[in-house]
Amino acid sequence: MKSNLSGAIDFDKAGGVVPVVTQDFTTGRLLMVAYMNREAFEETLATGRACYYSRSRRKLWRKGEESGNFQVVREVRLDCDADTVLLRVDQRGDGVACAEGYESCFFRVARDGCWEISDERKVDPSRYGPGYGHRKPSG
Amino acid sequence: MKSNLSGAIDFDKAGGVVPVVTQDFTTGRLLMVAYMNREAFEETLATGRACYYSRSRRKLWRKGEESGNFQVVREVRLDCDADTVLLRVDQRGDGVACAEGYESCFFRVARDGCWEISDERKVDPSRYGPGYGHRKPSG
Numbered sequence: 272m273k274s275n276l277s278g279a280i281d282f283d284k285a286g287g288v289v290p291v292v293t294q295d296f297t298t299g300r301l302l303m304v305a306y307m308n309r310e311a312f313e314e315t316l317a318t319g320r321a322c323y324y325s326r327s328r329r330k331l332w333r334k335g336e337e338s339g340n341f342q343v344v345r346e347v348r349l350d351c352d353a354d355t356v357l358l359r360v361d362q363r364g365d366g367v368a369c370a371e372g373y374e375s376c377f378f379r380v381a382r383d384g385c386w387e388i389s390d391e392r393k394v395d396p397s398r399y400g401p402g403y404g405h406r407k408p409s410g
Numbered sequence: 411m412k413s414n415l416s417g418a419i420d421f422d423k424a425g426g427v428v429p430v431v432t433q434d435f436t437t438g439r440l441l442m443v444a445y446m447n448r449e450a451f452e453e454t455l456a457t458g459r460a461c462y463y464s465r466s467r468r469k470l471w472r473k474g475e476e477s478g479n480f481q482v483v484r485e486v487r488l489d490c491d492a493d494t495v496l497l498r499v500d501q502r503g504d505g506v507a508c509a510e511g512y513e514s515c516f517f518r519v520a521r522d523g524c525w526e527i528s529d530e531r532k533v534d535p536s537r538y539g540p541g542y543g544h545r546k547p548s549g
Contacts, residue, residue: 276520292431292440299438301431301487304494316520347520348440351508355443357516369490377496381415381455381486 276347277312281354288324289354293368296345296359302368303376305332307356319344321358338399340364365394370403372396415486416451420493427463428493432507435484435498441507442515444471446495458483460497477538479503504533509542511535 282289288306295302305323307315311331314322321342325332335341342360349356362368369376371392378390396403419428427445434441444462446454450470453461460481464471474480481499488495501507508515510531517529535542 276523276525279525290429290443292443294438294440299433301433301440301496304429304431304489348516349518349520349525350443350515351510351512351517352515355515357440371490373490376489376491376494377487378490379488381488384415386415386418386488 276316277309279353280309280312280349280356281352282309284354288326289356291323291356291358293321293342293358293360296361300375301377302342302360302362302374305334312356315344315358316347321360335364337403338364338367338370338396340367342368367393370396415455416448418492419448419451419488419495420491421448423493427465428495430462430495430497432460432481432497432499435500439514440516441481441499441501441513444473451495454483454497455486460499474503476542477503477506477509477535479506481507506532509535 280289288308291305291307293302306326308324311322311324314331321334321344323332323334341363343363344358344360346359347356367374369378372394373390373392375390378388379386380389421428427447430444430446432441433439445465447463450461450463453470460473460483462471462473480502482502483497483499485498486495506513508517511533512529512531514529517527518525519528
């Protein structure tokens with residue numbers, strides 16, 4: 272019998288969740304950092320679409336269920352301490368991972384002592400509905 | 411007066427630290443995830459070398475101080491929630507970010523229901539001294 276992937280992950284260290292780093296499979300762009308509990312991890316493996324756990328809402332967060340900006344998982348990696356997961360994904364929908372309408376949540380860069388917005392907003396997130404964007408992307 | 415970079419970061423959310431994702435500047439390879447408190451962030455900016463905060467040892471962790479595998483910071487980014495930092499670095503020394511001697515801490519990949527080591531170990535970490543490697547890289 273194959274070993275259990277989720278069984279090897281140290282969910283206890285941070286109270287039932289692990290940080291998950293999500294990277295564009297093709298470009299390597301860092302898209303976002305969120306969290307998964309065991310159930311979210313299992314659902315991600317079963318469906319091939321990224322499912323996180325929202326710590327603030329205390330429930331599964333199926334990425335893209337409102338916006339259509341879902342993520343097709345191409346590769347799943349685990350770090351040496353077994354307490355952080357890396358997803359390499361294809362970002363679908365409008366190609367934006369960030370609830371503020373940017374491709375990446377990391378759209379600000381340190382420059383001359385300030386955080387500067389270096390990216391172009393690709394989408395006005397209000398198009399996804401009136402409640403959208405009030406939910407914080409990192410949960 | 412310029413805004414304070416560290417002042418914009420939400421260190422309070424996770425008890426004084428934020429997760430830091432570190433990526434190779436040139437290749438985009440995800441190298442490691444660690445943590446910084448405000449002091450580590452300030453030192454990183456001041457020196458241009460990655461300095462983390464070890465949560466287990468409760469002190470600054472100047473990456474590479476034992477092994478020589480330090481990281482030259484090329485770019486610093488902040489996410490939309492201001493609670494996660496991205497470092498894009500040049501990995502120096504032996505070119506390994508992982509204390510187990512791999513380029514990346516994410517040297518295991520999910521394949522056929524198992525975590526498989528997909529990378530080659532570049533260095534035997536015992537060369538860095540007898541105590542090395544007992545210190546967990548993610549702190």
